[in-house]
Amino acid sequence: MALTRTAQLWALSLLASQGVTTADAAFVPGASVASFAGSKHSSTATAAGPAAAAANLVSEVRRPTFLSAESSEDEDGSESALPPIPNEWRGDILSVLSSVVDPDLNRDIVTLGFIKNLELNERTRAVSFDVELTTPACPVKDQFEIDCRALVEDLAWTGDVDVTMTAAPSNIDTDSLGLSQVGAVIAVSSCKGGVGKSTTAVNLAYSLQSLGASVGIFDVDVYGPSLPTMVTPDDDNVQFVGRQIAPLQRNGVKLMSFGYVNEGSAVMRGPMVTQLLDQFLSLVNWGSLDYLILDMPPGTGDIQLTLSQRLNITAAVIVTTPQELSFADVVRGIDMFDSVNVPCVAVVENMAYYEVDSNGxxxxxxxxxxxxxxxxxxxxxxxxxxxxxxxxxxxxxxxxxxxxxxxxxxxxxxxxxxxxxxxxxDDASPTKERIQIFGPGHKSRLSDQYGIEHTYSVPLLDRIAANGDSGDPFVLSHPDAPQSSTYRELASSVVREVGKVKYNRDSSRPVVAFDSAKPAVVVDGRDISPATLRRACRCAYCVEELTGRQLLDPATISESVRPLKMEPCGNYALSVDWSDGHKSLYPYRQIQSLLEDMGEGEGTTTTTTKERESTMEEKVGV
Structure with a gap:
């Protein structure tokens, strides 16, 4: 596109005002946009001098007004430097966008159906589209936006690119009208009291909000409600919307607890509590929420099972402390949620250590x-x-x-x-010494045996306790504290895992079966000998937890050992009862790693689909 002399003089003047001066600063007749087509989106001056830089500058200023191929002519009748718009322009755009892969769902955003409202303005060549994520709190949404814009801009025929990040409405399946617009329900639970469950629930909720999600907290512990003490609402007057109760709010997070509507705790038998919770579920109008955090009562009884079934809980976060007794409670909690098909996505170990400065x-x-x-x-x-x-x-x-x-x-x-x-x-913070008052904890055991990768340690800290007692959430009062970063990491993990649960509920577990004819354990079509899998057990009886030293002598495992029962344990592990009387837990990732290490060598073979269909006697997974 030839530039008018007036346009070039204007650009030269502008460049000169920025200090661009060389000997060849004279006007170059016939300078055109085509001279700079090699750097479509560059706006920097080239080595050719201010005249060339001026042409480049003016081309960038005038670029949005390019016409489509059918009618794009310059002032002197020459053809536009941009190539024509392809007939299948949608396919071109979707093709490049398919290289953006969701790291949690392991599929590209085109296949997942995230690209919505794709439009092209043929006159300006401006492209616009929405990227509809599973949640507004998606930890990688900013990177998605950057990648999508860059990929479409790199297409030679496109103009400006407008990317809008949105979130898909996702409501849980429930018969309660007040919960009909809630996207996901996250249960924060423990099997014993006094482990910091309510503290975790509150700080998790406000950390999710800091990621951009709309959040509510429902304190369902009617025997000892904690939310009124831990969070002081902006207005503590209970309001009604029609025949329903409007939740209280603090900094935009919606709050409801039995303690807000009735002073003190409930003194009543179990059946009455269940009826009370039913009323709460139907009377509270939560409106549109991305996440509802349930602060569950301790234990594994009627209330927990009723809530799990009535609310269709999406996922659970287990709260514990480092003592051995608490680990046993974690196991009971995982088993309870597994019985109602609720995956445990994270474990928080409260009071994991006490931190002091090494200098005092x-x-x-x-x-x-x-x-x-x-x-x-x-x-x-x-x-x-x-x-x-x-x-x-x-x-x-x-x-x-x-x-x-x-x-x-x-x-x-x-x-x-x-x-x-x-x-x-010294800019570095003082050296801290961690004193593990209650022992080293169980993070590695939870990861090795149950496949729960997201385990977090929160220290015994007076400020966390003081904030809970004063009604001010810790992450709001101390957003820059290291412990607040831990809560935000927990929130990001919950967001990722909930997305996996929603999209991969039918494919997150591998297909596992025992083929007695071979005999072999078949994992997604690959065979592994039962004795090899038995020897790989990493329970506390087979591997020393602290050192990782092998306690099990592989030679003591007979080649004739067989699995008597195999069933999923949560979303991430397989439970196996062996014929030698031992019971093992294998994280799915450990089984996959074992298969990869063995490759096509001894102990593993490939099974065809027909063979699997004809010989599988026991099928586990989805």
């Missing part, structure tokens, strides 16, 4: 206090013991002792000042 409490260096008079008396006695008498060195012994004490004081003050100066020059 509260980040201050320990400064020994001197008893001056006592030190002076000891100095004087020591001097006399060594034979020093009054008059030596021209001083009395007590005066000499006092002078020595002054030297000690000055040296101590100098050392303290140097240490303080070193701290001021």
């Amino acid at each position: 409490a509260n980040g201050e260096k320990a400064k020994p206090e001197l008893d001056i008079e006592r030190l002076k008396r000891k100095m004087e006695a020591k001097l006399r013991d060594t034979g020093v008498v009054d008059g030596d060195f021209g001083l009395q012994v007590d005066e000499l002792a006092e002078s020595l004490v002054e030297v000690v004081e000055k040296e101590q003050l100098r050392s303290a000042e140097e240490a303080s100066s070193d701290d001021a020059d």
